[in-house]
Amino acid sequence: MQTANAEPFDPDRVERDVRRWLERAVIGLNLCPFAKAVYAKQQVRIVVSDATTERALLEQLGEEMAMLRDTPAEDIDTTLLVHPQVLQDFLDYNDFLDDADALVETMELDGVLQVASFHPHYQFAGTEADDAENLTNRAPWPILHLLREDSVDRAVAAYPEPDAIIERNVATMRELGAEGFRKLLVDDDA
Template sequence: MSDTGTPAIDDAAVEADIRRWIERAVIGLNLCPFAKAVWVKQQVRIVVSDASTEAALLEQLGEELLLLRDTPAETIDTTLLVHPQVLEDFLDYNDFLESADALVESLELDGELQVASFHPHYQFAGTAPEDPENLTNRAPWPTLHLLREASIDRAVAAYPDPDAIIERNIATVTALGAEGYRKLLAE
């Protein structure tokens, strides 16, 4: 237990959950056909944040954006900023994404870097919480995914039909179902 009486977060367990999600869902189900290449080259940085406030998370997000900007893609192509202690509520998380996008712009990184979103309770607009397509953006912990736009452009250009990815992903997670998805990510 922490000083606040809440259970302490085990950073190693959080990172293990994220790694399992990447390997079994993102790569294993081929939800992102571009992920495997950077994963096997060890170009994915996973940071488990100790931020407990939105302000602290936004500050750390800024630091990670600048680190990604200043580091060659061959070393770090993408960063997952996992924040288990803040923005556990999806609506709060979703509202925070506006601040994340504003930070990218204020750092003059729009067009260079972007922030994608994953959350245990992810819900696309116009869907019900239990709709299967929400599983495509559900991760074990709230996560901000920092991406290089140049890397995205190269990957999409090399992929035969990038527009089909979303439809294929929805079909994949629909066939698996919520219980199958949960089992896939279980230890």
């Protein structure tokens, strides 16, 4: 998996990496059974941030929350705010999630939007860095994923046994393994 600091910032390459991850891992491995429909309808907004500080990223996050709030779901259902130049350290990123959640409340969007998290070094509490379940939330770049609560509720209500998704994803990642996951995300054109 690409580490975010390995090369100079190229927003087009970052977006290609994220699209490849969406298509091959999130949709291709069915890690999120709700992603395929909104991606096919082009309702997924991918924003590659040029922020180099946490403050600038938080400001941009607020702008994206407002844009999503003010845009019909039929046009944009979800936003991926990719930030390749800030919060490369997972612990710093994880701490920043508190600021993101506080911003949701400050903007009175609690119950309207939620922030999901993906990072190249994602690690769930109580796991070792190389545990397979961490791969379920690993992406080629740090991402703040803005989701509409209504869309999540509808998707979960329509999906049989939504609690089984996590177990299935962990089993998929155990079978694939870290090396298989890395190969899945390799740029075939590079």
